[in-house]
Amino acid sequence: MRFSALKILTEGLTGNRGWGAHWRDPEPAEEYDIIIIGGGGHGLSTAYYLAKEYGLKKIAVLEKGHIGSGNIGRNTTIIRANYFLPGNSEFYSHSLKLWEGLETDLNYNVMHSQRGQIGLFHSDGQRDAAIRRANSVRNQGDDAELLSVDQLRKMLPYLDYDQGRFPIYGGLLQRRAGTARHDAVAWGYARGADQRGVDLIQNCEVIGIDVRGGVVQGVQTSRGAIRAKKVGIVVAGRSSQVAAMAGMRLPIESHVLQAFVTEGLKPCINHVISFGMGHFYISQSDKGGLVFGGDLDMYASYAARGNLPMVEHVAEAGMTLMPMIGKARMLRSWGGIMDMTPDGSPIIDKTHIEGLYLNAGWCYGGFKAVPASGNCFAHLMATDTAHASAQGFRLDRFRTGRGLMDEEGTGAQHNLH
Amino acid sequence: MRIECPLCGSRDRREFYYSGHASALERPDPDSSAEVWDDYLHNRDNPAGLTEDLWHHEMGCSAWLVVQRDTVSHAVLAVRLAKGDQL
Ligand SMILES: Cc1cc2nc3c(=O)[nH]c(=O)nc-3n(C[C@H](O)[C@H](O)[C@H](O)COP(=O)(O)OP(=O)(O)OC[C@H]3O[C@@H](n4cnc5c(N)ncnc54)[C@H](O)[C@@H]3O)c2cc1C
Ligand SMILES: [Zn+2]
Numbered sequence: 461m462r463f464s465a466l467k468i469l470t471e472g473l474t475g476n477r478g479w480g481a482h483w484r485d486p487e488p489a490e491e492y493d494i495i496i497i498g499g500g501g502h503g504l505s506t507a508y509y510l511a512k513e514y515g516l517k518k519i520a521v522l523e524k525g526h527i528g529s530g531n532i533g534r535n536t537t538i539i540r541a542n543y544f545l546p547g548n549s550e551f552y553s554h555s556l557k558l559w560e561g562l563e564t565d566l567n568y569n570v571m572h573s574q575r576g577q578i579g580l581f582h583s584d585g586q587r588d589a590a591i592r593r594a595n596s597v598r599n600q601g602d603d604a605e606l607l608s609v610d611q612l613r614k615m616l617p618y619l620d621y622d623q624g625r626f627p628i629y630g631g632l633l634q635r636r637a638g639t640a641r642h643d644a645v646a647w648g649y650a651r652g653a654d655q656r657g658v659d660l661i662q663n664c665e666v667i668g669i670d671v672r673g674g675v676v677q678g679v680q681t682s683r684g685a686i687r688a689k690k691v692g693i694v695v696a697g698r699s700s701q702v703a704a705m706a707g708m709r710l711p712i713e714s715h716v717l718q719a720f721v722t723e724g725l726k727p728c729i730n731h732v733i734s735f736g737m738g739h740f741y742i743s744q745s746d747k748g749g750l751v752f753g754g755d756l757d758m759y760a761s762y763a764a765r766g767n768l769p770m771v772e773h774v775a776e777a778g779m780t781l782m783p784m785i786g787k788a789r790m791l792r793s794w795g796g797i798m799d800m801t802p803d804g805s806p807i808i809d810k811t812h813i814e815g816l817y818l819n820a821g822w823c824y825g826g827f828k829a830v831p832a833s834g835n836c837f838a839h840l841m842a843t844d845t846a847h848a849s850a851q852g853f854r855l856d857r858f859r860t861g862r863g864l865m866d867e868e869g870t871g872a873q874h875n876l877h
Numbered sequence: 878m879r880i881e882c883p884l885c886g887s888r889d890r891r892e893f894y895y896s897g898h899a900s901a902l903e904r905p906d907p908d909s910s911a912e913v914w915d916d917y918l919h920n921r922d923n924p925a926g927l928t929e930d931l932w933h934h935e936m937g938c939s940a941w942l943v944v945q946r947d948t949v950s951h952a953v954l955a956v957r958l959a960k961g962d963q964l
Contacts, residue, residue, distance in 0.1 A: 700923035711919035713897065714948070759895040762925040762948045767878050769891050802919050859915040874921065875897045 463567055482647060483654035488661050488686050492520045494841060495679060495688040497666045497702055499523025501532035501642075501827065502819055503694035504649035504660075505834020506841070511656035513835070514842035519658045520688075522681060524665035528646040531696050531826070534764070534796035536719050536753050538732050538743070539828040540577045540637035542597045542604060547852025547865045548805055549600045554849035555832030556602065556636060562831060568648030570640045571746060577637035577732040578607065578616070580781075582626040590632040597634070607631040616733065618784050625780070626737045639732060639743055645830055669705040669816070676706075676815035692817045692841055697762070697797025699820035706813055710820065711802055711858045713874050715756045716795040717824045718766035720774065722788040724748030738777030742785075750788055752778060756798065756824065758875070766795045798824050801858075804877030805865035808837050808853040810844070817841050818855060823877060881956050884938045892936040898922070899929040899943050902959060925949055931959060 471478055494510060496503045499521045510516045523529075541556035543549050563570055581590045587606075594604035609630050613621065621628045654660055661683070668680030669691065678687035695702045697714045729744040742752035754774035757766045771793060779786050801807065801821035806829070808819050819837045822829060836850035846853075857863045858872065870876040878890040898921055905913045926949055932942045941959035946952065 698925075700921065701925060704922075709916065709920040709922065711921070713921050713923050714925075759946075760898070760923065760928060760930060760948050761951065763951050767890060767951070769889075858919040859911065874919075875895065 463569075482651040483660055486659045486661065488520065488522075488664060488681070488683055489518075489659065491518075491678070491687040492659070493518040493688070494520075494690045494692070495686060496521045496692045496694055497679065498530075498693070498695035498698075499527045499650070499660060499662065500530040500694065500696055501646055501649070501830035502696070502822070502833045502837070503692075504646055504653060505830050506692060506694060506819065506837045507658045507834075508649045508653040508656070509835045509838035510842060511653060511658050514838060516842060517657055519653075520686070521653065521658060521660050522664045522666055522679070522686075523660070523662045524682070526662050527650050527660060528643050531796040531798070532646045532830070533643050534719070534794060535642055535827040536741070536743070536751050537639040537642050537827055538577065538637070538741070539572075539640060540634055540732075541600075541602045541828075542577075542579075542593065542632070542634050542637065543867060544593050544596050545865045545867055547863060548867060549596065551832055551836070551849045551852070552828065553600045553602050554835070555829055558831035558835060559640070559828075560636075562648070566648040566652045568644065568651060570644040570648050572638070572640040573746070574636050574638040575731050575743070576633055576635045577734065578612070578631040578633050579734045579736060580631050581629050582737055583629060587629055590630070594632055603634055603636055605633045605635070607633050616731070618728070618782050620781060620783055623780055626735075637732065641746075642827060649830075649834070666702060666705070669702075671706055671813050671816070674812075674814055676813055690815045690817065690841055692819060692837060694819045694837070696799050696820070696822060696826065699799045699818075703818065703820075706811070706816055708811060712799050712821055713760050714762055715758065715798050715800050716761040716763060716766050717753070717756050717798050718770055718774070718793055718795045719751065719753040720771075720790055720793045721745070721749040721751050722785070722790050725750065725788060728784075733781075735777060735781045738780055740774060740777035740781060742778065742782075749791065750785060756800070757795075762797055764795045764797060766793075798822075800874070800877060802874050802877075803858070803864045803866040803872040804868060806833070806853050807855050808833065808840060808846070808850045809855040810840070811855070878951055878953065880932060880942070880944060880953055882934050882937055882940065882942060883956060883958055884940055885934065888934070888937055892934060893942075894933040894935040896931045896933060899931050899959075901931055902943075927954075
């Protein structure tokens, strides 16, 4: 099924009865060339680019639940390319460029909205750090603008600029940053992969990885054994469990991150606003809900829900920054399981087992990475060499200490990111 | 979430600082290989279910605690002073 203006018009006039399923529901075959474990954003985009750019056939994505049931359907959808360190910088730049062509590429409306993201700063020292970051983002070839407090007051008149604890000194704006509809990203990639012959197999949990003589043979699943020449692990918060099936212990601890949405309101917040000092960020969805979140709950967790202290903390920070949101009613809160690495940066690498590849450690920032992660992981799985934009995401950087990417500068230690 | 401090009694989660898995108490011998140190510092079992982690009663008695928890249900099952464990 191809989308076109004409199709929308005729369907609209005939009761929308002619839309078909967006992808098939195939039975698993006995063998594939490539199996991707995990049907989240990263697994689906990997399968899509494997089929599209490397012309590979016989690919399956095995998803234990349904497509979009993991973090890809739970995040707050911020897309930006203003990372500072080499390794991250070129990767997120690559991802933002892929986002900009994504809807055309997929023939799918992912509601990509480059509404701009503004990171606030609150002291002279933080302004210097913002200028330094802006310069590095410009060097990487992307846009960054420093906003004075007067400029900011015109753009965001509703912030409390003179609050005692964190008076606002200005902001760092990236105009090409923004948001997209998370579910649509999963659906668009799923449909695109399916159209190119990828089998998307839902309700199929991987429960074992078969390895013989150091070479991967396939996987055991809740729907039987499936052989494969190559297997990619792309399961976000469940990375440790799945890697353990191949005898690996990963530098990952899983944590819960919460998010919140209010009732629908008239348009009032036109950008993504990040209030780093308060661990608070917010944007308004196209439906009108204020979507906001904060920091991790900060203890190892596999419960896709958090605790009240963080709810309170996030609400307090929101009220500090923009008292006007105090009258909005919060509709829902939820959580997702984040695969936290010691330095807060991801892993796209081979493993010590031939034919077994790992894509993990996206922490709380992997939505923006969905296009480039799939693109670079597909490159790695197809060619056995790292993509130019993902050279830094090595698994062994923790052991060697070389190339750690600690954006926050707090140290490459668990529980500090 | 509440944690039963053996010294102070049942207290709100906000009084405690979480520092990670209790395997931090099993410090390798200083002369161990780089692989052993890497494994100790970075790699984790990261269990979905029963775990033991280290919490500091920062806003209470300042004791380090070993807390047995369920990472899926958030239930706190048992708490003991880390003092007894080798550091
Ligand atoms: C509240 C919240 C807010 C966030 N906000 C942002 C944001 O604003 N910007 C940003 O860039 N990032 C954000 N993120 C992070 C982002 O959502 C994740 O980093 C990213 O979605 C993870 O990759 P994924 O989409 O592949 O994960 P998932 O969608 O979780 O995919 C993993 C899949 O693997 C499946 N799986 C697990 N085990 C097995 C198994 N044994 N067999 C088969 N399948 C299995 C799971 O069911 C799941 O569907 C946020 C996350 C959360 C929770
Ligand atoms: Zn105490």
